[in-house]
Amino acid sequence: MVFLGGQVLPGNVGRAILGPFADQRAVDALNHSLGVDRPLLVQYGSWIWNFLHGDMGTSYVFRAPVAPFVVDALGNSMKLALVAFVLVVPIGILGGVIAALNFNRPLDRIISLGGLSVTVLPEFVTGIILILIFGVWLRWLPIAAAWPKGAGFFTQLYYLILPSLPLFLVLFGYIARMARSGMIEALDSDYTRTAVLKGLPWRTVIWRHVLRNALLPTITVIATQTGYLIGGLVVIETLFRYQGIGSLIFTAARGKDFPMLEAGILTIGIVYAVATLIADFLYSVLNPRIRLGAEQ
């Protein structure tokens, strides 16, 4: 699909590398040396064959093996996603819980409205505002997310704080809202009333009965956002000069660098699949009904 889609884009590889003002003979010579003047099926066949043998191919544009690019970019993306994840999931859920427990009181309004307002702001707006505040005026945090070579865990973390903040802002409202509505529903349910009436302490009711049920939809939402956190951050990666897989795919598509594009998209596909698998697994841990169903 990706392979065919790429073929209908205007322009060709040699032209993309040499630019519009290069001589046609030079473009033809380059296309020939890259092998992109062969029939489509031959190109596709040789790519699939190599891929199945563990060779992701050689980038047309960088004339170097694709695998190290993809592996590095995926590693970077996962680090950023992890930092954002660790920040936003607990705080988002906590925000939702607090809002639900204070249903329709000012604190609820502040969390719901505030969270929703920053969610609708695109990352490039919040990103630039955050850079201006923390990077340019206060100079507390580095602007580019690329840490110096050989940096340790804490240095890397320090460099990742600023780029993960816009992601936090985008996702916080979303997760908090899901957690809040799940909580409200659960608080309102018969089993919660039963639990309260049978004299369980409030804390136990919340932990053992309400939260477990309330978080199910939230987990689904978080799982669907994992793919976005890893593969969809082109804007953040550009703004913070971060070498993630989103911008890798974006530039590969623009440069008609098919081996890079295909390897990148396949990798993201795998990430989505794994994220969904983990979400299903968590779901079953939290929801005994599914587990029981499986045992029956």
Place this chain on the structure above:
Amino acid sequence: MSKNYRILDLLRRGRTPLENHLIDGLIDGRISRREFVRHGSLLGLSLPLLGRIGMAAGFGAAPSLARAGAPGATIRVGSSVPAAAIDPVTIADAGGLLVMQQVAEFLCVDGPDLVLKPALAESWSPNTDGTVWTFKLRKGVKFHSGGEMKADDVVASIDRLADPANSSNALSVFTGILQKGASKKVDDYTVEFHLDAPNGNFPYMLSSDNYNAVIIPASYKGGYEQSFDGTGPFKLEKYTPKVGASFVRNDDYWGEKALPDRTEFTFFTDIQPQILALQGGQIDIINQMPVLAGVAVLNDPNVDIISLKSSAHQQLHMHCDEGPTKDARVRRAIALCLDREKLAAGLMKGRSALGNDSPFAAVYPSTDTSVPQRKQDIAQAKQLMEAAGVGQGFKMTLTTERYLEIPEYAQLIQNWVKEIGIELELNILDQGAYYGDAVFGKSNWLDSAMGITDYGHRGVPNVYLAAPLKSDGTWNAAHFKNKDYDQMAASYIAALDLEAQKATASKIQKLLLEETPVIFGYFYDYLTATAKGVAGVQPTAMSQLFLDKASKG
């Protein structure tokens, strides 16, 4: 100051008739001192000699730009990401050629004043008709890999670029000028270039103006990123594709050793993060800053702007062979709608020079500045439309690319031509979609009835005069076919003598004003931003950056 004829006579001895003619021009006041220096350097006269002649002719000493800064700095540069593997033969993008130019050098360098300065060549001279140019090479120049640079390396480097089988990006520069095998070694330090036709500006094609033309070892077989070999004042320390590059001083350099200990280049995919990084103190220099994106720092007291006059521009072409713009009067009418003063002051924030619908920018010494500047004149435009039989106006599509200020420029044009009844529909495409395959029949650029295309800076107008305007030009998006023009362009390109170039330039300028196949609205400045205290940085409008004299205060 008075003229010292005794010294002038001494200096004239042994000079060719062409060179003496140039000196006459300076003494008689037919050409200015700036033009004299520039054209003298083109003919291969050394800068000290040109300075002595200038002194004897009563012009005083040339101002020295050299500022000695403190050595030992680490200079940090923000630049665009190299778009492909860095290879002198194929490279075409600003980010990549900036990295390559840090380590590899040219035979001569086209400086910010468009004066050619010797680099790996010590001198050069044409034969009487400009068909053979002889370059004398500098002795004792060492490649970073150890060997001495000699004629074989020069011949191989240039031949590689002129070979159609090599995917050479410089092939479009050399086509019709220099063929494969036409670069000949005379001895270890002398090379002759035998041209297809007389060419008065040939040294520019071996200078930094032709950014592929760096001299690398004759043994080069591809895979430049493995060696980054060259002769330059800096050696590569580390290159990471898509991330950055760093360089250290080359202590074996043939010339003055570089002041900085190290330089660091950080690649950015966009300009905004570069501006933020400069403001946040994480880089010292933004190599190339488009005026529209850089508005935020143009007046920042912590940032210095180096502004180079350049010939970079956006060409607005109109098909001369079909549709309403087939009539030259309609094309002139459209050109008369543009308020160029407003373009220069508003859109370009005063960082541009007015265009007069020919490639002859004010920066070129051969430009005839007495040709009247075209100005906005709606009344005359309406008359021309009436005379062409389209007084009631018409509808048309303007196709262009999303790049720099072009979309905004297109909108301004759309508004201006409304006044004479032309309804322009804008079709603004991604750059890849606009250029397409870049051959006639498969490219929005070359096939659109009206379009705007970006052209980078060139030290001489030869490229602009040929490919986009000659009848058989490969970039002739206007489909302009005019025999008189073809002849004039050929004679301009062949002319060795500045005054002959000026005379032909004047004719070309007038013909293009009459025909207006392409509207040249403005020529924009090349801007480099540096943090306060950074000195000695020397950019060129070809997006090269010389850092060997850079220092931090």
